Amino acid sequence: MSSYLIRGVRVLGREWTDLLLRDGVVAETGPGLDPSGAQVIEADGLVALPGLVDLHTHLREPGREDAETVETGSRAAALGGYTAVCAMANTSPVADTAGVVEQVWRLGREAGLVDVQPIGAVTVGLAGERLAELGAMAASAAAVRIFSDDGFCVADPRLMRRALEYVKAFDGIIAQHAEEPRLTEGAQMHEGEVSTRLGLTGWPAVAEEAIIARDVLLAEHVGSRVHVCHLSTAGSVDIVRQAKARGVRVTAEVTPHHLLLTDELAASYDPVFKVNPPLRTAADVTALRAALAEGVIDIVATDHAPHAVEDKECEWAYARPGMVGLETALSVVLSTGALHRDGEPDWDLIAERMSRAPARIAGLAAHGHDPAPGAPANLTLVDPAARRVVDPGELASRSRNTPYAGTELPGRIVATFLHGRPTVLDGKAVK
Numbered sequence: 001m002s003s004y005l006i007r008g009v010r011v012l013g014r015e016w017t018d019l020l021l022r023d024g025v026v027a028e029t030g031p032g033l034d035p036s037g038a039q040v041i042e043a044d045g046l047v048a049l050p051g052l053v054d055l056h057t058h059l060r061e062p063g064r065e066d067a068e069t070v071e072t073g074s075r076a077a078a079l080g081g082y083t084a085v086c087a088m089a090n091t092s093p094v095a096d097t098a099g100v101v102e103q104v105w106r107l108g109r110e111a112g113l114v115d116v117q118p119i120g121a122v123t124v125g126l127a128g129e130r131l132a133e134l135g136a137m138a139a140s141a142a143a144v145r146i147f148s149d150d151g152f153c154v155a156d157p158r159l160m161r162r163a164l165e166y167v168k169a170f171d172g173i174i175a176q177h178a179e180e181p182r183l184t185e186g187a188q189m190h191e192g193e194v195s196t197r198l199g200l201t202g203w204p205a206v207a208e209e210a211i212i213a214r215d216v217l218l219a220e221h222v223g224s225r226v227h228v229c230h231l232s233t234a235g236s237v238d239i240v241r242q243a244k245a246r247g248v249r250v251t252a253e254v255t256p257h258h259l260l261l262t263d264e265l266a267a268s269y270d271p272v273f274k275v276n277p278p279l280r281t282a283a284d285v286t287a288l289r290a291a292l293a294e295g296v297i298d299i300v301a302t303d304h305a306p307h308a309v310e311d312k313e314c315e316w317a318y319a320r321p322g323m324v325g326l327e328t329a330l331s332v333v334l335s336t337g338a339l340h341r342d343g344e345p346d347w348d349l350i351a352e353r354m355s356r357a358p359a360r361i362a363g364l365a366a367h368g369h370d371p372a373p374g375a376p377a378n379l380t381l382v383d384p385a386a387r388r389v390v391d392p393g394e395l396a397s398r399s400r401n402t403p404y405a406g407t408e409l410p411g412r413i414v415a416t417f418l419h420g421r422p423t424v425l426d427g428k429a430v431k
């Protein structure tokens with residue numbers, strides 16, 4: 001295996017150093033390392049971060065390979081600075097058996113662009129009626145430990161309780177898509193002033209908050225772990241804050257789009273802004289940014305949700321919810337300033353919320369390590385000074401449903417290394 005010398009990089013934005021990657025690990029660090037035998041990468045002006053980890057990615061394979069495949073989604077992830085992604089279970093067939101999660105896991109290994117960790121469904125067919133084979137998925141080669149019916153809520157409280165109890169045996173997690181279905185029937189966007197003005201049926205904040213409140217109580221009652229997917233309201237932040245203060249084992253994620261965009265965008269009737277949960281108000285955005293900085297929200301997760309053109313470029317009411325996000329996540333987070341300190345990106349905090357904490361929650365032992373001697377060489381190099389205008393045609397994802405088309409965003413991923421091998425160099429995918 002070849003070795004790489006990354007010359008003059010600022011690890012987490014700190015002092016300049018060289019990094020020698022060899023045999024899949026960071027072999028040496030320090031200024032002026034001997035480059036002989038290594039491929040040299042000049043990293044003047046670049047910041048090294050532990051490879052980003054996404055706890056919430058839709059890869060669409062099996063079943064909707066026209067929208068994304070494990071390979072195209074993995075490439076998009078690598079270009080976004082990711083070295084590991086957790087693949088959601090709402091595929092076709094649903095990832096509710098050991099066979100399907102092993103298939104996704106194997107496809108991830110074959111693509112070899114990021115580590116793909118499958119998430120298993122909580123209920124058979126995501127139907128919310130009976131538990132899937134959680135133990136068999138956990139014991140499979142894919143070693144599943146996060147289970148989610150994402151796309152749907154595990155709405156039945158008794159089933160949710162049983163799922164939480166079941167995964168406790170192997171320290172698993174139930175990741176909940178918090179949406180009380182009776183409160184969101186026919187919903188098209190956030191319920192509020194804008195939905196009233198547009199005459200669209202609303203998805204009220206309380207539909208999310210009621211489920212989170214219930215689930216933190218259930219997790220507390222059975223002593224198990226619950227993770228809140230794509231938390232989107234100020235009220236949800238308050239509930240999670242209180243639960244954490246009581247010692248409940250709850251973690252939460254926020255998406256880049258909920259940190260930047262608001263429900264006012266629905267007034268365009270452009271379905272690219274239709275997403276689940278819906279874009280909320282400016283006050284929610286402010287609360288989410290503060291909660292992420294504070295740590296009440298543990299991580300940023302993309303909820304990368306690729307959709308084929310016919311599912312997205314149609315009337316608002318018929319469009320599928322979801323946005324692609326892997327290739328823009330870090331830039332969007334940088335643009336919000338949510339993880340800045342004194343007007344500059346706080347790279348240590350960014351590493352925590354986008355790499356270390358998601359790796360810890362998902363139990364991905366090879367990820368989330370700062371580049372230091374002996375650490376697995378899973379890392380990404382960012383040019384913080386670069387700016388780029390998002391061009392949907394240039395995305396590696398098979399789908400184009402980005403809400404940032406034509407938007408100028410800060411920061412650029414220059415290189416990504418997975419187990420010591422480059423997956424991205426000079427901002428381009430290596431394979």
Ligand SMILES: NC(=O)N[C@@H](CC(=O)O)C(=O)O
Pocket residue numbers: 058090150151152177274275276277303305306320321322323
């Ligand atoms: N987040 C989304 O808007 N879409 C998700 C599923 C979902 O949560 O509805 C998808 O799979 O497309």
